[in-house]
Amino acid sequence: MTSYRPLDAEALRACLGARNTLAARLGGAPADWVLREVSDGNLNTVFLVEGPTGALCCKQSLPHVRVDPDWKMPLDRTDFEARYMRAVSPFVGHLMPEFHAFDAELHLLVMEGLTHHRVLRTALADGTAAAGFSARIGEYVGRTAFHTSWRGRPFEAVMKNVARFARNTTLTRITVDLVLTDPCVPDCPRNRPLSPDLDETVAALQSDSTLRDAVSRLQERFLCCPQALLHGDLHTGSVMVHGDDVRVIDGEFALMGPIGFDCGLYLGNLLLHACARPERREWMQDEIALFWRSLEHLYRDLWDENPQAGDVGALLSPESRRSAQAATLRAIRRDSAGFAGLELIRRTIGYAQVADYALTPDRVAEAEARRRALALGRTLILGATMDEAVEACFQ
Amino acid sequence: MTSYRPLDAEALRACLGARNTLAARLGGAPADWVLREVSDGNLNTVFLVEGPTGALCCKQSLPHVRVDPDWKMPLDRTDFEARYMRAVSPFVGHLMPEFHAFDAELHLLVMEGLTHHRVLRTALADGTAAAGFSARIGEYVGRTAFHTSWRGRPFEAVMKNVARFARNTTLTRITVDLVLTDPCVPDCPRNRPLSPDLDETVAALQSDSTLRDAVSRLQERFLCCPQALLHGDLHTGSVMVHGDDVRVIDGEFALMGPIGFDCGLYLGNLLLHACARPERREWMQDEIALFWRSLEHLYRDLWDENPQAGDVGALLSPESRRSAQAATLRAIRRDSAGFAGLELIRRTIGYAQVADYALTPDRVAEAEARRRALALGRTLILGATMDEAVEACFQ
Incomplete structure (x- = not known):
């Protein structure tokens, strides 16, 4: 009943x-x-x-x-x-x-109810978003990433979330298909038809075996690396802003996974916006830098303040902890670049695309923006850092 | 009720x-x-x-x-x-x-009921074990590792085991404490007092910060890498033999984890036996080689026969699959060496020791055997391959 x-x-x-x-x-x-x-x-x-x-x-x-x-x-x-x-x-x-x-x-x-807030993607589109919002998102990811991880809590508490969110398979299936698989599959019926101008670019992308190998590694990383409790769908449509008040919403895709997945989805959406509005590229790069500064600062501080909070890391001396922090944050950045690349591609050719492309002045500019997003995505998935990829693809 | x-x-x-x-x-x-x-x-x-x-x-x-x-x-x-x-x-x-x-x-x-079988550890002790049993254990690990992994089944089926076994926290806590932590903790009340001859060796081991850093990485690997459903306690006391019939028992520690954990515990126990009975070192090395041959052969075959069985790996071409197999097996060997090292140390100074040491002829030989096990364990945890470590520690 x-x-x-x-x-x-x-x-x-x-x-x-x-x-x-x-x-x-x-x-x-x-x-x-x-x-x-x-x-x-x-x-x-x-x-x-x-x-x-x-x-x-x-x-x-x-x-x-x-x-x-x-x-x-x-x-x-x-x-x-x-x-x-x-x-x-x-x-x-x-x-x-x-x-x-x-x-x-x-x-x-x-x-x-957030009556005065607006969705960040919309606020970016109509120019009402105040610069600097990414510092708060970096803080959000830093806090959730530390406190829900094996370093932030006894493993029994983490395992509770592992058990709980491993059952969120309906929405995780959407991520596995739409984000992590479909964009590499030629003629996948869930992908959207695009302007014929892009046919060649998309075909090249989908027959690129080096890219598929790297995507395969990201699939494994996504499923097999439960570092922390993730939001799971942290794009600019899952953030609401009002002045400098920033809120994260829509956590229904939550699962235990690699911290770089939340980072990558978010940053990938900033890069998508930069592709659609190239004159905002520097602003978006500033937001990316703010995000990392805030996340890394907070993640280090929380770990330093709680060195014995979890089972993992409790054996480390302060010096070793600092090396471990640096290694962990490097790995998070590496994962983030790959997942941002996937997000750029799937939001450009997949089932759920982004409104940002409607900001381009005409069809030629839109095709150019999409082509740039695909190139940027591929470069990131193949291992470039975010700075390198932006440098290579915005010329 | x-x-x-x-x-x-x-x-x-x-x-x-x-x-x-x-x-x-x-x-x-x-x-x-x-x-x-x-x-x-x-x-x-x-x-x-x-x-x-x-x-x-x-x-x-x-x-x-x-x-x-x-x-x-x-x-x-x-x-x-x-x-x-x-x-x-x-x-x-x-x-x-x-x-x-x-x-x-x-x-x-x-x-x-296995009325004619004997525990492998006992059969090794009294000389009734027939050489070659490790081929069956390699097969066992290869089969369970492939079929319960993200490559062997759709992720929803794997997540069911993730959810189910994430609740096995009482026994996982024993592993986290006794295997992955206590041996590095000076004066841990759960560790066993040893002959004073070993005080200096144990003290050196427990104040070795490089070792603690590596153990900390293995802790994270154990908790944060659910590659497959593990037995979780696969030592020579969890195997029964009768002629060439080999059975694995006692799966109560089961959890999703890194495949190298099952391998490492098993191989670590063969190395412990070799430490206690150095004249059997070559035999044990043969068993180790048999184990790997069998596991790797089977794991590759199962993957080749079921290339689309799981979500991870389904995008790979046959050539890419072969590279991915090689990389996966290399990573399993690397993890195995580390976990074998932990097993060698914890079974020598920790709460649950092994009967193999009773096979040494006298206290001097026993102290020598324990010292060798600790050196071997340390060498493995610090990154040596199993062959390199055996070469270095049995001279």
């Missing part, structure tokens, strides 16, 4: 009205609340509910992909998002919306 | 008598059955039950370590052994005893 049903605005109003704590956050009477559907991602229904004294964001799973009702999907994805929010909120504070409640039967997640 | 109670011989007789399928395997009437307690490991109670037409081995968890009733322990360890047997038996056939039944309330595991 399950009482699951997709909620429309009025059903949601009744549902929130019946829950005292949530109703009290909104204030006034249910009839006073203003509900707006703001579904923006591909998967779920999202409502923003505003009352006289507060706002809530309510996210509910549908039994299918929201934008494609024929693509059936189990309902448990908001369950994983709720678990993720509970797992990382003690470490990231106001870098994510406050978690309020989760209804397991309705698969309904209720969190702080 | 649980009906758990530790079973003595008569209670076990009644319990088996009440289960038709098991009683039928034994044949005759319960009064005809001969029950012998054969508990040999540190943790559980084990009975061998023989009837007119068959034999059963019955293993039950106790609420404490069998050899130390003050060391309390949850009962679920036979649950994990039963899950492990079910998970790998389709791949290893008669290389493990046949699984018959598991009673979740009694935490009682019932499997094929």
Whole structure:
């Protein structure tokens, strides 16, 4: 027996009205609340509910992909998002919306409503994003990466997240297919048709066996390296900004994986934006540098402050710890470059593309932007650092 | 409500008598059955039950370590052994005893009784082991390592084992402490006092910061590299032999981890035997070579026969697959050397030592054997191959 049903605005109003704590956050009477559907991602229904004294964001799973009702999907994805929010909120504070409640039967997640924030991708598109947001994202990744890792907690606590998120296979399958496989597969039906100008470039990419070998190594790295609890889908559409307040949302793809995967997805999306708007290349490079400075600084500090917090690393002397930190951060950067490369390619030829390409002035410029993103992606996957790849591909 | 109670011989007789399928395997009437307690490991109670037409081995968890009733322990360890047997038996056939039944309330595991087999460690000690057994162990590890890995199955199937065995934390804690940490910790109360002749050697080992750094990397490798479902405690006491019939038992430490961990524990125990009986060094080296030949051959064949079985590797061309196989096997050998080194050290100075040292003719020879094992262990942990380390330490 399950009482699951997709909620429309009025059903949601009744549902929130019946829950005292949530109703009290909104204030006034249910009839006073203003509900707006703001579904923006591909998967779920999202409502923003505003009352006289507060706002809530309510996210509910549908039994299918929201934008494609024929693509059936189990309902448990908001369950994983709720678990993720509970797992990382003690470490990231106001870098994510406050978690309020989760209804397991309705698969309904209720969190702080961010009424003034805008999605970072949109804010970048219309020029309202204030430079420097990446420092906060670096902080977010640094904090979650340390505190949910084998260095930050006894292994029993980490294994709890391993066990919990290993069951998030429906969404992980999407990542394995759409991010880590399809872009290398000629004629994959999930890839999008592009302008014929790009046919040759795409065909060359998909028949490149050196690239496939490197992608194969990244697949293994993604599945077989549970360093920390990842957000799992940390692109510029999963970040909301308002002035210098930055929040990470949409953790339903959460899984234990290599820290460089979260970094790579995020940075790959900054590079995509730079491909679409080449005049912003330096700004995006500054954001990348800010991200790393913030992440690395924080990750080192947290480790120095908690040298005995986990089983891994507890044997190290302070000097050895510093070498281990440097080696760990180098490896994170290496992974990040590869995963950023995959993100650049899959967002350019795969199923889920990015709105950034609509910012190009015409079709010629768009094809050029896509070609650059593919070249950048390939260069990164084959082992270049981010600086080297940008240098080589923006000439 | 649980009906758990530790079973003595008569209670076990009644319990088996009440289960038709098991009683039928034994044949005759319960009064005809001969029950012998054969508990040999540190943790559980084990009975061998023989009837007119068959034999059963019955293993039950106790609420404490069998050899130390003050060391309390949850009962679920036979649950994990039963899950492990079910998970790998389709791949290893008669290389493990046949699984018959598991009673979740009694935490009682019932499997094929091996009445003629002897524990390999004992058979090595008294000279009844027939050379060549390591080919079967190499086959066992090769089969389990391929079929339970990201290359051998779709990732959803692997994640099921990840989720399941990530909960085996009680026994994994023993490995993390006794194998991966304690031997490097001066004055650790769980380490055993040794002959004062060895004080200086042990003190030098435990203050060696290069060694601790390398052990710290192995800790991370153990916890953060779930390549395949491991046995987790594959020493010569977890293998039974009878002529050339070889069986692996005692999978209660099972977890997802680096394939080199199973290899390293096994090979480390062959090297321990060679330290205690230096005249058998060449034999043990032959066993090591046999182990690798068998494992590598099988692992390559299985991968070639199932190139699309898993998500990882499905993009590779046949040529690329061969390079990937070589790289994977090199990495397994590298890990194995390190874990073998840890096993050599922990079995020489740690909580759970090995009977092999009792084979030395006198205390001087024993101290010499232990000193050699420690040197060999250190050399392996610091990165030598097994051949190099043996060459350097047996002069």
